[in-house]
Amino acid sequence: MKKKVVSVLLTAAMVSAMSVVPAISVAAEEGDTITVGFSQVGAESDWRTANTESMKATFSEENGYELIFDDAQQKQENQLTAIRNFIQQEVDYILLAPVTETGWDTVLQEAKDAGIPVIIVDRMVDVSDDSLYTTWVGTDSLLEGRKAAEWLNAYATAKQIDAKDINVVDIQGTIGSTAQIGRSQGLQEGVDKYGWNLLAQQSGEFTQAKGQEVMESMLKQYDNINVVYCENDNEAFGAIDAIEAAGKKVGSDIANGEIMVISFDTTNAGLTDTLAGKITCDVECNPLHGPRVEELIKALEAGEEVQKLNYVDEEIFAADDTVDKVTATNSLDEEGEYAVTPITQEIIDGRAY
Ligand code: AHR
Secondary structure, eight states: OOOOOOOOOOOOTTOOTTOEEOOOOOOOOTTOOEEEEEEEOOSOSHHHHHHHHHHHHHSOGGGTEEEEEEEOTTOHHHHHHHHHHHHHTTOSEEEEOOSSSSSOHHHHHHHHHTTOOEEEESSOOOOSOGGGSSEEEEOOHHHHHHHHHHHHHHHHHHTTOOGGGOEEEEEEOSTTSHHHHHHHHHHHHHHHHHOOEEEEEEEOTTOHHHHHHHHHHHHHHOSOOOEEEESSHHHHHHHHHHHHHTTOOBSSOGGGTOBEEEEEEOOHHHHHHHHTTSSSEEEEOOOOOHHHHHHHHHHHHTTOOEESEEEOOOOEEESSSSOOEEEEEOTTSOEEEEEEEEOOHHHHHTOOO
16 A cells, blocks of 8 residues: 655644644545545444444445545544554554543644544544644534423424423433533533423433333333433434333323434434434534545545634424424534424435435
Protein backbone atom coordinates (compact mmCIF):
# COMPACT_ATOMS: atom_id res chain seq x y z
CA MET A 1 0.00 0.00 0.00
CA LYS A 2 1.66 3.20 -1.15
CA LYS A 3 1.20 6.29 0.93
CA LYS A 4 -0.16 9.09 -1.20
CA VAL A 5 -0.43 11.99 1.22
CA VAL A 6 2.20 14.43 0.00
CA SER A 7 1.66 17.62 1.90
CA VAL A 8 0.38 18.81 5.24
CA LEU A 9 -0.79 22.37 5.36
CA LEU A 10 -2.45 22.45 8.74
CA THR A 11 -1.80 26.06 9.62
CA ALA A 12 -5.07 27.06 11.30
CA ALA A 13 -4.78 24.71 14.25
CA MET A 14 -7.07 26.70 16.53
CA VAL A 15 -10.10 26.86 14.28
CA SER A 16 -13.46 27.52 15.85
CA ALA A 17 -16.36 25.09 15.74
CA MET A 18 -17.98 26.27 12.53
CA SER A 19 -14.97 27.74 10.78
CA VAL A 20 -13.64 26.54 7.50
CA VAL A 21 -10.35 24.66 7.73
CA PRO A 22 -7.72 24.35 5.04
CA ALA A 23 -7.42 21.05 3.24
CA ILE A 24 -4.64 19.11 4.92
CA SER A 25 -3.76 16.72 2.18
CA VAL A 26 -3.22 16.66 -1.51
CA ALA A 27 -3.33 12.93 -1.91
CA ALA A 28 -3.76 10.58 -4.78
CA GLU A 29 -3.26 11.67 -8.34
CA GLU A 30 -6.41 11.39 -10.41
CA GLY A 31 -7.20 7.74 -11.04
CA ASP A 32 -5.16 6.41 -8.11
CA THR A 33 -6.83 4.23 -5.54
CA ILE A 34 -7.44 6.05 -2.25
CA THR A 35 -6.94 3.91 0.82
CA VAL A 36 -9.23 4.59 3.77
CA GLY A 37 -9.19 2.89 7.15
CA PHE A 38 -12.59 2.98 8.84
CA SER A 39 -12.88 2.22 12.54
CA GLN A 40 -16.55 1.48 13.12
CA VAL A 41 -18.10 1.34 16.62
CA GLY A 42 -19.68 -2.08 16.20
CA ALA A 43 -22.94 -3.61 15.03
CA GLU A 44 -25.12 -2.77 18.03
CA SER A 45 -28.15 -1.45 16.17
CA ASP A 46 -30.09 -1.34 12.89
CA TRP A 47 -28.84 2.23 12.53
CA ARG A 48 -25.24 1.05 12.78
CA THR A 49 -25.81 -1.66 10.17
CA ALA A 50 -27.24 0.93 7.77
CA ASN A 51 -24.26 3.19 8.48
CA THR A 52 -21.75 0.39 7.79
CA GLU A 53 -23.55 -0.49 4.54
CA SER A 54 -23.50 3.14 3.43
CA MET A 55 -19.74 3.41 4.09
CA LYS A 56 -18.96 0.09 2.40
CA ALA A 57 -21.07 0.90 -0.66
CA THR A 58 -19.36 4.28 -1.05
CA PHE A 59 -15.76 3.25 -0.40
CA SER A 60 -15.80 0.38 -2.86
CA GLU A 61 -13.13 -0.73 -5.31
CA GLU A 62 -15.28 0.31 -8.24
CA ASN A 63 -15.50 3.82 -6.80
CA GLY A 64 -11.69 3.96 -6.61
CA TYR A 65 -11.10 3.09 -2.95
CA GLU A 66 -9.47 0.44 -0.90
CA LEU A 67 -11.42 0.21 2.35
CA ILE A 68 -9.86 -1.33 5.46
CA PHE A 69 -12.85 -1.86 7.73
CA ASP A 70 -12.56 -2.60 11.44
CA ASP A 71 -15.50 -3.44 13.72
CA ALA A 72 -14.53 -2.42 17.27
CA GLN A 73 -17.34 -4.31 18.98
CA GLN A 74 -18.23 -1.25 21.05
CA LYS A 75 -14.76 -1.15 22.69
CA GLN A 76 -12.57 1.93 22.57
CA GLU A 77 -9.38 -0.10 23.03
CA ASN A 78 -10.18 -1.93 19.78
CA GLN A 79 -10.60 1.41 18.04
CA LEU A 80 -7.21 2.62 19.33
CA THR A 81 -5.57 -0.56 18.00
CA ALA A 82 -7.34 -0.20 14.64
CA ILE A 83 -6.19 3.41 14.23
CA ARG A 84 -2.60 2.46 15.06
CA ASN A 85 -2.80 -0.31 12.45
CA PHE A 86 -4.13 2.17 9.89
CA ILE A 87 -1.18 4.47 10.64
CA GLN A 88 1.26 1.57 10.16
CA GLN A 89 -0.45 0.68 6.91
CA GLU A 90 0.01 4.28 5.77
CA VAL A 91 -3.59 4.77 4.69
CA ASP A 92 -4.55 7.99 2.95
CA TYR A 93 -7.43 8.80 5.33
CA ILE A 94 -8.55 7.54 8.71
CA LEU A 95 -12.31 7.52 9.26
CA LEU A 96 -13.35 7.19 12.89
CA ALA A 97 -16.85 6.62 14.27
CA PRO A 98 -15.92 7.01 17.97
CA VAL A 99 -17.69 4.94 20.60
CA THR A 100 -17.35 7.67 23.24
CA GLU A 101 -16.21 11.28 23.09
CA THR A 102 -13.11 11.22 25.29
CA GLY A 103 -9.79 9.37 25.20
CA TRP A 104 -8.62 10.18 21.66
CA ASP A 105 -5.91 12.83 22.09
CA THR A 106 -2.88 10.52 22.02
CA VAL A 107 -3.85 8.35 19.08
CA LEU A 108 -5.08 11.29 17.01
CA GLN A 109 -1.79 13.06 17.69
CA GLU A 110 -0.04 9.95 16.32
CA ALA A 111 -2.16 10.15 13.16
CA LYS A 112 -1.42 13.86 12.84
CA ASP A 113 2.31 13.24 13.28
CA ALA A 114 2.08 10.65 10.50
CA GLY A 115 0.40 13.24 8.27
CA ILE A 116 -2.82 11.26 7.89
CA PRO A 117 -6.06 13.27 7.82
CA VAL A 118 -8.73 12.01 10.21
CA ILE A 119 -12.42 12.38 9.44
CA ILE A 120 -14.74 11.86 12.41
CA VAL A 121 -18.09 10.29 11.50
CA ASP A 122 -21.39 10.22 13.43
CA ARG A 123 -20.47 10.82 17.10
CA MET A 124 -17.97 13.51 18.10
CA VAL A 125 -14.59 13.47 19.85
CA ASP A 126 -13.79 15.73 22.77
CA VAL A 127 -10.11 16.64 22.27
CA SER A 128 -7.95 19.39 23.73
CA ASP A 129 -6.82 20.52 20.25
CA ASP A 130 -9.33 20.29 17.43
CA SER A 131 -6.57 20.30 14.81
CA LEU A 132 -6.20 16.62 15.76
CA TYR A 133 -8.97 15.88 13.28
CA THR A 134 -9.65 17.43 9.91
CA THR A 135 -13.43 17.49 9.82
CA TRP A 136 -16.53 15.90 11.32
CA VAL A 137 -19.87 14.88 9.82
CA GLY A 138 -22.82 13.66 11.86
CA THR A 139 -25.97 14.36 13.74
CA ASP A 140 -26.84 17.05 16.28
CA SER A 141 -27.79 14.76 19.16
CA LEU A 142 -28.62 17.59 21.53
CA LEU A 143 -31.03 19.02 18.97
CA GLU A 144 -32.56 15.55 18.59
CA GLY A 145 -33.13 15.34 22.35
CA ARG A 146 -34.62 18.82 22.44
CA LYS A 147 -36.94 18.01 19.52
CA ALA A 148 -38.23 14.94 21.40
CA ALA A 149 -38.71 16.88 24.65
CA GLU A 150 -40.53 19.73 22.89
CA TRP A 151 -42.71 17.20 21.08
CA LEU A 152 -43.66 15.57 24.42
CA ASN A 153 -44.55 18.93 25.92
CA ALA A 154 -46.62 19.92 22.87
CA TYR A 155 -48.38 16.54 22.87
CA ALA A 156 -49.18 16.69 26.61
CA THR A 157 -50.43 20.27 26.27
CA ALA A 158 -52.69 19.35 23.32
CA LYS A 159 -54.13 16.40 25.27
CA GLN A 160 -54.45 18.44 28.48
CA ILE A 161 -52.17 16.10 30.39
CA ASP A 162 -50.67 17.80 33.42
CA ALA A 163 -46.85 17.83 33.45
CA LYS A 164 -46.98 16.48 37.01
CA ASP A 165 -48.72 13.35 35.69
CA ILE A 166 -45.92 12.50 33.27
CA ASN A 167 -43.73 9.78 34.76
CA VAL A 168 -40.85 9.15 32.41
CA VAL A 169 -37.98 6.68 32.39
CA ASP A 170 -34.91 7.12 30.20
CA ILE A 171 -33.21 4.11 28.60
CA GLN A 172 -29.94 5.77 27.74
CA GLY A 173 -27.46 4.95 25.01
CA THR A 174 -23.82 4.04 25.51
CA ILE A 175 -22.71 6.29 28.35
CA GLY A 176 -20.25 8.93 27.18
CA SER A 177 -21.22 8.73 23.51
CA THR A 178 -22.36 11.92 21.80
CA ALA A 179 -25.74 10.37 21.01
CA GLN A 180 -26.32 9.57 24.69
CA ILE A 181 -24.97 12.86 26.03
CA GLY A 182 -27.13 14.98 23.71
CA ARG A 183 -30.31 12.95 23.98
CA SER A 184 -30.09 12.62 27.79
CA GLN A 185 -29.46 16.36 28.07
CA GLY A 186 -32.43 17.16 25.83
CA LEU A 187 -34.70 15.13 28.13
CA GLN A 188 -33.21 16.62 31.30
CA GLU A 189 -33.83 20.13 29.97
CA GLY A 190 -37.47 19.16 29.30
CA VAL A 191 -37.79 17.79 32.84
CA ASP A 192 -36.34 20.99 34.31
CA LYS A 193 -38.45 23.24 32.08
CA TYR A 194 -41.81 21.48 32.25
CA GLY A 195 -41.75 19.60 35.58
CA TRP A 196 -42.17 15.97 34.45
CA ASN A 197 -41.14 13.24 36.90
CA LEU A 198 -37.96 11.54 35.74
CA LEU A 199 -38.23 8.25 37.61
CA ALA A 200 -35.08 6.47 36.43
CA GLN A 201 -32.23 6.52 33.92
CA GLN A 202 -30.11 3.55 32.92
CA SER A 203 -28.07 2.61 29.88
CA GLY A 204 -29.46 0.10 27.42
CA GLU A 205 -26.19 0.35 25.44
CA PHE A 206 -28.14 1.04 22.23
CA THR A 207 -29.07 -2.66 21.95
CA GLN A 208 -32.43 -4.41 21.86
CA ALA A 209 -31.43 -7.06 24.42
CA LYS A 210 -30.20 -4.54 26.98
CA GLY A 211 -33.15 -2.23 26.28
CA GLN A 212 -35.51 -5.08 27.13
CA GLU A 213 -33.56 -6.02 30.28
CA VAL A 214 -33.52 -2.43 31.55
CA MET A 215 -37.24 -1.95 30.84
CA GLU A 216 -38.11 -5.19 32.64
CA SER A 217 -36.27 -4.03 35.73
CA MET A 218 -37.78 -0.52 35.59
CA LEU A 219 -41.30 -1.96 35.31
CA LYS A 220 -40.66 -4.04 38.42
CA GLN A 221 -39.44 -0.98 40.30
CA TYR A 222 -42.10 1.55 39.22
CA ASP A 223 -45.78 0.85 38.58
CA ASN A 224 -46.56 4.37 37.34
CA ILE A 225 -44.34 4.67 34.26
CA ASN A 226 -46.28 6.25 31.40
CA VAL A 227 -43.50 7.49 29.09
CA VAL A 228 -40.36 5.59 28.02
CA TYR A 229 -37.70 7.71 26.36
CA CYS A 230 -35.54 5.23 24.45
CA GLU A 231 -32.32 6.70 23.09
CA ASN A 232 -32.50 4.56 19.94
CA ASP A 233 -34.91 2.33 18.03
CA ASN A 234 -33.35 -0.96 19.09
CA GLU A 235 -33.77 -0.09 22.75
CA ALA A 236 -37.38 0.82 21.91
CA PHE A 237 -37.95 -2.63 20.36
CA GLY A 238 -36.64 -4.24 23.56
CA ALA A 239 -38.69 -1.91 25.77
CA ILE A 240 -41.88 -2.64 23.79
CA ASP A 241 -41.30 -6.40 24.21
CA ALA A 242 -40.81 -5.94 27.96
CA ILE A 243 -43.94 -3.77 28.33
CA GLU A 244 -46.10 -6.23 26.39
CA ALA A 245 -44.64 -9.21 28.26
CA ALA A 246 -45.65 -7.47 31.50
CA GLY A 247 -49.24 -7.39 30.24
CA LYS A 248 -49.27 -3.64 29.58
CA LYS A 249 -50.07 -1.78 26.37
CA VAL A 250 -47.79 0.57 24.45
CA GLY A 251 -49.43 3.61 22.87
CA SER A 252 -50.14 7.30 23.20
CA ASP A 253 -53.24 7.09 25.43
CA ILE A 254 -51.37 7.55 28.67
CA ALA A 255 -54.45 8.94 30.42
CA ASN A 256 -55.93 5.45 30.04
CA GLY A 257 -52.97 3.35 31.12
CA GLU A 258 -50.95 3.04 27.91
CA ILE A 259 -47.19 3.51 28.04
CA MET A 260 -45.88 5.94 25.43
CA VAL A 261 -42.60 5.11 23.69
CA ILE A 262 -40.43 7.91 22.29
CA SER A 263 -37.43 6.90 20.20
CA PHE A 264 -34.59 8.02 17.92
CA ASP A 265 -33.15 6.83 14.59
CA THR A 266 -36.26 6.33 12.38
CA THR A 267 -34.99 3.04 10.99
CA ASN A 268 -37.36 1.08 8.78
CA ALA A 269 -38.44 -1.11 11.73
CA GLY A 270 -38.70 1.94 13.99
CA LEU A 271 -41.03 3.75 11.61
CA THR A 272 -43.01 0.56 11.07
CA ASP A 273 -43.59 0.49 14.85
CA THR A 274 -44.53 4.19 14.66
CA LEU A 275 -47.13 3.42 11.98
CA ALA A 276 -48.48 0.67 14.24
CA GLY A 277 -48.75 3.20 17.10
CA LYS A 278 -46.19 1.38 19.26
CA ILE A 279 -43.70 4.22 19.04
CA THR A 280 -45.50 7.57 19.31
CA CYS A 281 -42.66 9.85 18.23
CA ASP A 282 -39.44 8.87 16.42
CA VAL A 283 -36.75 11.53 15.88
CA GLU A 284 -34.49 10.95 12.91
CA CYS A 285 -30.76 10.24 13.15
CA ASN A 286 -29.61 9.70 9.59
CA PRO A 287 -26.95 6.98 9.11
CA LEU A 288 -26.20 7.45 5.41
CA HIS A 289 -22.82 9.08 5.89
CA GLY A 290 -20.88 7.30 3.10
CA PRO A 291 -21.60 9.86 0.35
CA ARG A 292 -21.14 12.76 2.79
CA VAL A 293 -17.70 11.53 3.85
CA GLU A 294 -16.76 10.94 0.22
CA GLU A 295 -17.72 14.51 -0.64
CA LEU A 296 -15.36 15.74 2.08
CA ILE A 297 -12.54 13.50 0.81
CA LYS A 298 -13.07 14.72 -2.75
CA ALA A 299 -12.86 18.33 -1.56
CA LEU A 300 -9.67 17.58 0.37
CA GLU A 301 -8.23 15.77 -2.66
CA ALA A 302 -8.96 18.86 -4.75
CA GLY A 303 -7.14 21.01 -2.20
CA GLU A 304 -10.38 22.74 -1.24
CA GLU A 305 -11.34 24.00 2.19
CA VAL A 306 -13.93 22.05 4.16
CA GLN A 307 -16.14 22.99 7.10
CA LYS A 308 -14.88 21.69 10.43
CA LEU A 309 -18.35 20.60 11.55
CA ASN A 310 -20.93 19.25 9.13
CA TYR A 311 -24.36 18.71 10.66
CA VAL A 312 -26.95 16.61 8.84
CA ASP A 313 -30.57 17.84 8.50
CA GLU A 314 -33.01 15.43 10.12
CA GLU A 315 -36.77 15.00 10.48
CA ILE A 316 -39.34 14.07 13.12
CA PHE A 317 -42.05 11.44 12.58
CA ALA A 318 -45.08 10.72 14.76
CA ALA A 319 -47.86 8.17 14.97
CA ASP A 320 -50.51 10.89 14.61
CA ASP A 321 -50.96 14.56 13.75
CA THR A 322 -51.51 15.91 17.27
CA VAL A 323 -48.31 17.98 17.03
CA ASP A 324 -47.44 19.49 13.65
CA LYS A 325 -44.22 21.33 14.57
CA VAL A 326 -41.83 22.02 17.41
CA THR A 327 -39.39 24.82 18.13
CA ALA A 328 -35.96 23.78 19.37
CA THR A 329 -32.45 25.17 19.68
CA ASN A 330 -29.50 23.40 18.07
CA SER A 331 -25.96 22.92 19.39
CA LEU A 332 -24.90 26.16 17.75
CA ASP A 333 -27.54 28.02 19.76
CA GLU A 334 -29.76 28.69 16.76
CA GLU A 335 -33.49 28.36 17.32
CA GLY A 336 -35.44 26.62 14.57
CA GLU A 337 -38.91 25.34 13.78
CA TYR A 338 -39.14 21.66 12.83
CA ALA A 339 -42.10 19.98 11.16
CA VAL A 340 -43.50 16.78 12.63
CA THR A 341 -44.64 14.37 9.92
CA PRO A 342 -47.38 11.81 10.62
CA ILE A 343 -45.91 8.55 9.35
CA THR A 344 -47.43 6.65 6.41
CA GLN A 345 -46.53 3.41 4.65
CA GLU A 346 -45.69 5.44 1.57
CA ILE A 347 -43.06 7.41 3.50
CA ILE A 348 -41.56 4.21 4.92
CA ASP A 349 -41.44 2.60 1.46
CA GLY A 350 -39.72 5.65 -0.01
CA ARG A 351 -36.86 5.69 2.48
CA ALA A 352 -33.44 4.16 1.96
CA TYR A 353 -33.04 2.64 5.46
O1 AHR B 1 -24.46 7.48 17.26
C1 AHR B 1 -25.66 7.16 16.65
C2 AHR B 1 -26.37 6.15 17.48
O2 AHR B 1 -25.59 4.98 17.56
C3 AHR B 1 -27.71 5.67 16.94
O3 AHR B 1 -28.79 6.35 17.46
C4 AHR B 1 -27.74 4.30 17.48
O4 AHR B 1 -28.75 3.49 16.96
C5 AHR B 1 -26.37 3.86 17.23
O5 AHR B 1 -26.02 2.69 17.78
